[in-house]
Amino acid sequence: MGGILVFAEQRDGTLRKASLEAVSEGRRLAGDKELAVLIAGSEPAALAPEAARHGADRVLLASDPRLALYAPGAYARAAAAAVAACDPDLFLLPASAMGKDLAARVAARLGTGLASDCVAVTAGPQGYTARRPVYSGKAFATVAFEGARPAMATLRPNVFPVASPPRPGRGETASLDVRLEEKDFRSRAVSVQAAKGTTLDVAEADIVVSGGRAMQGPENFKYIKMLAEALGGAVGASRAAVDAGWIDHQHQVGQTGKVVSPSLYIACGISGAIQHLAGMSSSKVIVAINKDAEAPIFKIADYGIVGDLYQVIPLMVEEIRKVRG
Amino acid sequence: MRIAVVVKQVPDTETKVVIGADGRSLDESNVSWIVNPYDEFAVEEALRVKEAGGGEVVVVTVGPARAATALRTCLAMGADTALHLNDPAFEGSDSLGLARVLAAAVRPLAPDLILAGQYAVGTDNRQVGAMLAELLDMPHVGVVTRLEIKDGGLIAHREIEGAHEVVESALPCVITAQKGLNEPRYASLKGIMAAKKKPIEEKNASALGIDPSTVGAAGARVKLTRLELPPPKQTGKIFKDDPEAAVKNVVRLLHEEAKVI
Numbered sequence: 186m187g188g189i190l191v192f193a194e195q196r197d198g199t200l201r202k203a204s205l206e207a208v209s210e211g212r213r214l215a216g217d218k219e220l221a222v223l224i225a226g227s228e229p230a231a232l233a234p235e236a237a238r239h240g241a242d243r244v245l246l247a248s249d250p251r252l253a254l255y256a257p258g259a260y261a262r263a264a265a266a267a268v269a270a271c272d273p274d275l276f277l278l279p280a281s282a283m284g285k286d287l288a289a290r291v292a293a294r295l296g297t298g299l300a301s302d303c304v305a306v307t308a309g310p311q312g313y314t315a316r317r318p319v320y321s322g323k324a325f326a327t328v329a330f331e332g333a334r335p336a337m338a339t340l341r342p343n344v345f346p347v348a349s350p351p352r353p354g355r356g357e358t359a360s361l362d363v364r365l366e367e368k369d370f371r372s373r374a375v376s377v378q379a380a381k382g383t384t385l386d387v388a389e390a391d392i393v394v395s396g397g398r399a400m401q402g403p404e405n406f407k408y409i410k411m412l413a414e415a416l417g418g419a420v421g422a423s424r425a426a427v428d429a430g431w432i433d434h435q436h437q438v439g440q441t442g443k444v445v446s447p448s449l450y451i452a453c454g455i456s457g458a459i460q461h462l463a464g465m466s467s468s469k470v471i472v473a474i475n476k477d478a479e480a481p482i483f484k485i486a487d488y489g490i491v492g493d494l495y496q497v498i499p500l501m502v503e504e505i506r507k508v509r510g
Numbered sequence: 511m512r513i514a515v516v517v518k519q520v521p522d523t524e525t526k527v528v529i530g531a532d533g534r535s536l537d538e539s540n541v542s543w544i545v546n547p548y549d550e551f552a553v554e555e556a557l558r559v560k561e562a563g564g565g566e567v568v569v570v571t572v573g574p575a576r577a578a579t580a581l582r583t584c585l586a587m588g589a590d591t592a593l594h595l596n597d598p599a600f601e602g603s604d605s606l607g608l609a610r611v612l613a614a615a616v617r618p619l620a621p622d623l624i625l626a627g628q629y630a631v632g633t634d635n636r637q638v639g640a641m642l643a644e645l646l647d648m649p650h651v652g653v654v655t656r657l658e659i660k661d662g663g664l665i666a667h668r669e670i671e672g673a674h675e676v677v678e679s680a681l682p683c684v685i686t687a688q689k690g691l692n693e694p695r696y697a698s699l700k701g702i703m704a705a706k707k708k709p710i711e712e713k714n715a716s717a718l719g720i721d722p723s724t725v726g727a728a729g730a731r732v733k734l735t736r737l738e739l740p741p742p743k744q745t746g747k748i749f750k751d752d753p754e755a756a757v758k759n760v761v762r763l764l765h766e767e768a769k770v771i
Contacts, residue, residue, distance in 0.1 A: 201671075255675065257640065257650060282670035286652045289640035293606055298731025301635045314735070319634050320536075323527040326734050333731035372649035372679035379673045386671035392770070416771060434690045435669065440523045440631060441547050441689060449770040459524055466740065470768045472760060478750060488763055489748035490756045497753050504761040505771060 188219035190273040190335065192264060193236055194283050195226045196377075203279035203342035203389065205239055210345040211277050212240030212354070214308055220354060221245055223267040223361070225260055227253035230358065237356025239347070245270060245361045255283050256373035259365050261290040266363045268295060273335045275313055277306070280339035281389075288339050298333035302341045302444075304467075312336065321440040321463035342389050343446050380435050385419040387438055392418030392449045393468070395438055397461075398425040399454025399476070399494060406432055408498045409453060415502045421445070421465075423455045439464035453494045457482030474498070511565035511659075513556045514616050515589065516626035516642065517549040519573050519580035523631055527739065534737045536632075545580045548627025550587075550694040551687035556625050557588045558692065559659055566590050568619060572600055572611050578710055585705035586697035597714035602727030609641035610725050614718040617646060621682060623664075628653045628686040643684035650684040651677045655691050 191211040193204040211220050222236040225247040233244040247263035264287060268276060276291075278284035280302045292299035300315040304325075307314050311329065313336045319326045330336035387393050394416065396409040406420070413420045421438040422431070438445055440463040450468035455461060457473070457480055465471070466485055473486035474494050483489045490497055521541045528537040545553075556567045569584040570593040571577050581592040595611050603611065616624065624643075629636040636652075643650035655674065656667035659681075668675040669688050697705070715722050723729055747763065749756035764771045 257643075257652075261644070282653060282668075285636050286640055289605070289637040290644050290650070292637065293609060293641035293644035296606070296731075298604060298606070299635075299637060300732055301637060317634075319737070320521075320525070320527050320632055321523075321634065322740065324529070324536075325738055325740060326534075327736040327738075328732050329735050331731055331733055372651050372677055372683060374668070374675040374677050376676045377670070377673050378667075378676060389671050435672075437689070444634075449764065449768075459526070463523075466743075470764070470770050471746075472764070473746075478748075483746070483748055485743050486746040486748070487768065488760045489746055490753065490760055491748065491750040492753045492756060497757060500754060500757040501761060504757050508761055508765045508771065 187274040188221060188271060189215045190221045190223060190267055190271055190276045192223050192278040192284065192287065194279055194281055195224060195229060195232055198231065200232050200235055201279065201281060202347065203281045203284070205347045206342065206345040207277045207279045207340050208236060208239040208241060209348045209350070210306065210340060212350045213348070214275065214306060219243065219271070221267070221271045221273065223247065223264060225252045225263045233356065233358045237354045239354070240350035241354040241356060243271065244356060244358045246358060247361045247363050249365060251365065251370060254374035254377065256370050257286060257290050258369035258371060259373070260287050261294055262365060262369050263361060263363045264291045265294050266361050268335060270361060276335040276337045278339045280341045284339050288337055292337050297335060297337055298330045299337040299339070300328050301339050303338045304341050304344045306338055306340070318444065318467065321444050322467050323463050341446060343391060343448070380433065387419045387421045387436060387445050388443045390419035391447050392416045393421045393438070393445055393447045394418050394451045394453065395421030395423060395455060396426055396453050397423035397455030400426055400431060403431040408495060411502055412451065412498050415505045416449070418449070423461050452482050453498065455482055456480045457485070511559060511563055511623060512619065512621045513559060513565055513567045513623045513625065514619055514621040515549070515552050515556045515567060515569045515584065516612055516624065516638070517553065517569055517571050517580055517584055518546045518627070518630040519543045519571065519577040520546045520630050520632045523547065529737050529739065534734050536737070543576060543579065545583050546627050546630045548629060548687055548689070551689065551691045552625035552627050553584050553587055553589060554692045554694040555657060555687060559623065563659070568593060570612060570615055571595065572608055581710050582705055583697065585708045586701045587695060588701060591708060592710040594710050594712045595718065596712055599715045599722040599726045602730055603725050604730040604732040605635045605637035606641055606731065607725040607729050609638050609645055611718065611720060612638070612642050613645040614720050615713060616642070623682060624648070624684040626684065626686050628688045639684055639686035648682050648684055649679045650686070651679055652686045653688045654685050655688050657685060657691065
């Protein structure tokens with residue numbers, strides 16, 4: 186098999202964690218074959234050493250002031266040029282907002298197959314296969330690529346470890362010859378506005394603390410924030426809390442919200458409707474805090490506390506501070 | 511303004527997943543079908559754009575006979591006409607195959623704006639909107655929570671990790687709708703009655719001029735080979751005693767056993 190190409194997303198001049206995960210997985214799958222990494226931006230060269238440390242043999246730089254923010258058409262042209270430059274068997278992208286958006290556009294441009302939001306990619310004698318959650322994690326699908334070159338996959342954040350490679354990549358840096366056209370910028374981001382409150386997104390966070398119907402109103406989300414802050418995690422919410430208008434839908438975890446798989450998920454006052462379970466059941470460790478001992482959330486919890494969250498959360502914050510020093 | 515809305519009929523989000531006998535499909539025997547929730551935001555937005563500036567809204571779907579019900583729902587919300595793309599040759603399409611069918615149907619309509627849900631629940635691919643834009647050589651903006659049409663272009667807010675991108679785009683453009691874009695209306699009784707008289711045009715591969723080898727299972731570059739339920743979870747440790755002891759235990763276990771804090 187040939188080499189592997191990974192798209193590494195930068196925002197504000199840093200490589201996102203989900204991208205480093207994709208680079209690490211690319212290195213693992215590539216074995217002795219070449220791993221190339223594409224970075225696009227206004228001055229992406231500064232990020233090349235980091236990509237090399239994570240195993241990149243070649244770093245392809247698409248450098249243009251107009252690439253500082255995401256423009257789907259322009260990024261797609263850069264990605265297609267990178268594919269043409271290294272002719273990979275497999276093209277991986279992080280399943281981030283940008284990665285998912287870009288991957289679909291590029292797959293259509295190349296006429297190839299794309300597997301979204303994968304939790305495993307395996308090389309076999311018949312080529313690559315991927316495993317991905319469907320029905321928001323209520324089931325898992327195994328997909329095979331047929332006549333797809335390159336096979337394309339986006340990788341779910343927080344699933345693949347950021348590993349030190351067995352050997353560092355060669356890290357040869359080359360600028361990619363991309364001729365961007367006017368029409369590539371027909372749609373383009375002109376600014377980024379941070380969401381109100383926290384900037385840590387539930388889909389990316391390693392720890393998520395969520396509140397549900399038992400929050401009773403927007404003001405009580407301060408308890409959720411308090412626990413999230415003590416753990417350095419993000420604030421999530423159930424659909425009930427979002428639909429009641431207590432918190433922005435950006436925070437919603439569940440089938441019509443975000444699907445998350447953090448190391449630790451703490452559900453506070455969430456009964457565990459199938460809608461919600463679909464969005465968080467693949468979390469590595471689940472803690473449930475609920476007054477109702479019969480709540481379905483306890484069926485999937487690794488650890489549970491039957492009790493009043495307004496009493497439990499402050500105690501928990503205190504205890505976490507002790508443990509963490 | 512001519513607006514096309516791409517919709518899909520999907521299993522209700524409360525559906526319990528049962529794997530079919532072939533081991534790679536959903537057992538549909540007890541499934542109730544709905545309009546994909548994100549597509550409702552797309553239909554609503556199309557109706558609002560039309561109500562603000564005039565125009566025409568056509569809803570388009572790819573699917574078997576049952577999918578006509580989804581189109582009827584959208585017509586009852588207020589869409590003007592519907593296009594049902596139905597052919598056995600479309601079965602087993604991957605996202606690119608679906609986008610090819612949709613592109614063939616939408617291209618002759620020459621829409622100024624195409625709206626779709628940000629993804630169809632169930633298959634969870636999040637690919638068709640951007641692929642359709644690419645095949646039609648149009649720009650796209652995905653996962654949009656705010657849309658303003660003005661001066662022959664648009665400004666959209668696109669949801670990204672912990673932030674919004676403010677995106678400018680030329681028209682025509684493909685927009686995929688995210689929750690928060692609007693609050694979809696319910697069909698009124700009058701709307702439901704009117705929908706019964708509205709036309710649903712059906713088209714197959716030959717009417718669309720599609721080479722069947724490029725779509726359906728024949729054209730798919732990604733094939734589902736196995737569908738399985740997640741492994742069952744072991745029973746957890748649940749503490750019902752006094753809260754202080756429960757908290758101490760759980761925090762200790764998270765630290766020492768699970769090693770996540």
